[in-house]
Amino acid sequence: MSENIANPVTQRHWILIASMLAMFMAAIEVTIVATAMPTIIAELGGFSQFGWVFSIYLLTQTVSVPIYGRLADLWGRKRMFFISTGLFLCGSVLCGFASNMGWLILFRALQGLGAGAIMPLTSTIIADVYPPKERAGIQSWLSSVWGVAAIVGPLTGAWLVQHFNWALIFWVNVPIGIISMLLLTRFFPESKDKSPHRLNLTGSALLMLTVSALLVALLQAESLGLLLVAELVIVAGIAGYALLHHERNASEPLFPMAIWRSRTLLAGNAGNLLIGAAMMGISAFLPTWIQGVNGGTPLQAGSALAMMSIGWPLASTLSGCLMQRTSYRFTALLGSLLLIAGTTLLLTLHRESPVWHAGFFAFVIGTGMGMTSITFLIAVQNTANFAIRGICTASIMFSRMLGSALGTALMGAVLNYNLLLRLPESNDPVQQVMSHSQRAAIDTDSLQHMLNAIELSLHWVFAVSLGVAVMSLLVSRMIPALKPH
Template identity: 40%
Template sequence: MSQSRQTVRPLVIAAVMASMAMVAIEATIVSTAMPQIATQLGGLNLYSWVFSSFLLTQTALTVVFGKLSDIFGRKPAVLTGIVIFLIGSVLAGFAWSMPAMIVFRLIQGVGAGAILPVALTVVGDLYPARERGKVQGYLASVWAVSAVLGPMVGGLLIRQFSWAWIFWINVPIGILAAALFVFFLHEEKRHDRPAIDLGGAFLFTAAVASLMMALTDAGHASNVRVGVELAVLLLSCVLFVWQERRAADPMISFSLWSHRPIAASNAATVLAGMAMMGLTTFLPMYVQGVMHRTPVEAGLALTMMMIGWPSGATFTSRTFTRIGLRRLLMIGPVFIPLGSVPFVLLGPESSPVWAGVGSAIVGFGMGITSVSCLILIQEIVQPLERGSATASNLFSRNLGNTLGAAVFGAVQNFGLTHTDGLPPVHADQLKALLTSVTGDFAANEDIRLVLHHSLHLTFTAMFVIALGAVVSMLFMPKIDLSRKRESVGAVGATDAANAAKNAANQAFH
């Protein structure tokens, strides 16, 4: 994007932070309110789909909107995302049943799939690499603050008003963000008539949606249903590859995604995302069910990750010009398996402080890795490919989260049914353990030991996958960013892009 003199960068960043805050806080605030929502609407068997539907459309359309922002511009793409997200939010507040809530969450996910990649691309367009790392630290803090405030705000809104307001609260925030984008973000008008790869967009969305549905249903739904979803996935992938090879301007550039630095970064992002999902899903369960600690203590142990993440992002922003971006790409992922070690060593008598330390270390590594990968990916492509490149990284993170939920869930279920000398533990028994009061702990001792065994296997698997993120970065080549940018596309760099290129080139070496 060519930056106009009318663009006011601080106010545009305020718009970026506001739009991202909507998506970030929605994840935690809905989790707080869903038990009450499900009680009122019924359909408890559809509970998980309220979350899965949002993630499904968000992941599937992240890449699509990243490409559309390269074609039509950042402002139209992000404004479209905000409008769609707000429509979904308003409708969700009026939901009359769980199926209706799931549909409206699907709409919200479409909006989120546009907001996040395009907002981060706007940052890449407006700021040279030396300044961008600091801005990424600010954006990381949005997620940390949202993780802390979300449950509190959700509880307050439900107590004082109704659960509908957890969705309607997005309306003023979204209107403010949209207004700031409209008045303070200015792009050069594009006079070309681009070819839109609608077939590729549809087939990619179908492939990702069927993959995520298969992962979500694995082990829960019938084998026939999962088989149909896998068949749709295979057919969509075959047709998608055929379509992209014949499209004039493909939705996904295979040469871009297979470019070795991008491929290495995205592979590490997938594995790091899997490890993060293992931590966020199963650490609270271990602290409460095995250590017999309160939900508050479990939440504090997990919250340490949200302190470590912005700390890692800030460290990266302040040091990558001195240390070098490539060194940080090698160092950052190491903290993820390092922080996973305390979880592998946890025992029933361990202190939750030990878990909090590991959580903070993992978060620190995630902060370094995410910011370093994003800066690198945005700097080795031409400006008109930056949206697609940024979206590929966010897609990898979301895919990692989904794969992590499926893989670690399977590992835990295996552990619950295969503990030597102890009978299998079922969902109702596990629920009884997690909701038991102090006096009931002794009666659940066998269940506690089985849960410890299963989660030990889960944390060990998390450690191994985190090591995979380190290995992925070993394939990161030494590159000259200036030469790479000249060879990727035919669009001339603007003054801002040149400044970013030169700064990042110095930092990378």
């Protein structure tokens, strides 16, 4: 697994620009749609289906990531990039024409099917055209796109829905995607494994069934009910077992055996699973703290989260230089320590804490996540040879997405369990304190009791995030103490 020679490509900066445009297109989709959803619901109705607009996108995106990664190795990066980006742009155009929430959810599913390839394929393309010593610095440029999208997305979404039709939030991606495809058509030479291969259709179907059942159970647990969630988990378990048995005996496994035999590849996937879980402890529940416990505004909550998005790309950029001077392991360990420090600081928050404390803590956490995630990615790409680099990169992205879903479900369960213990008589206490009208109607003593209970419950969520961060430190020790070469 030492074949790491980049393709001899001239004018690589155009390929980098094309990849950054594609990454920006996928990154801004997450933030720009969330900002516009109140306006969309006001026009289309269907508030009860609100969660599915986001869940279906995440579901189809996550399920398709490893399949695209394998197809990129078998059929070529360029072909799969064009297919997936075409699906994404087609879904984007159709979303703008949706006449009701049902159609919007269907078209979001199509968008997600296309988005599943954009992140892993752009990272793989960059790994193909830049040698190992340069990859860390170049991949950090891709990471910086997320920081820009976190700031530009909400502002652009708010401006568009205020001055134009909400459909434009989906259509702004079309020219970006077309420019990206044109640049890759002109400057990226196609290359793929010349050996004859076939896609493992049975393994792909079993993987889709396993992940779909598990994600639906996790993402829609509250609306589905305990019995249906249990049935979905059982389906996921049976399909997962069948997938493992099939992969062991398949001539063309979906996940090549080299992935499971390499300590570095295993560590990279385990590390990103943990990063995804820890990230949701911040993204999903820090705004709840700011708006519910602190009584802050949505703008303050969004600003605090933006600090995490700013810290991530800054740390990713620093990691490239640090890896060259030290090693993969040192950089990953340092990132894990920053992640531990940030989640520990969250436990010091109290009702009188200024909001900027939460923002600073989120920034520290973002630096830890950025440093560890880029180190795991570069270590994996520099370990994997060309023939499996696509699926190895995709598996990293897949692990992070799966970790996000697992983290959301786990920490949501921790929060709900603690609230049930401390406020057994209250109906949705978090919603009551976050709504200004409902909060004003609560008498002072009851409000103080409710805030105390929510504060303690959220501290347990942050404690779980800290535990996940500590686990990432242990995984970081599995990364080799080598420099990129």
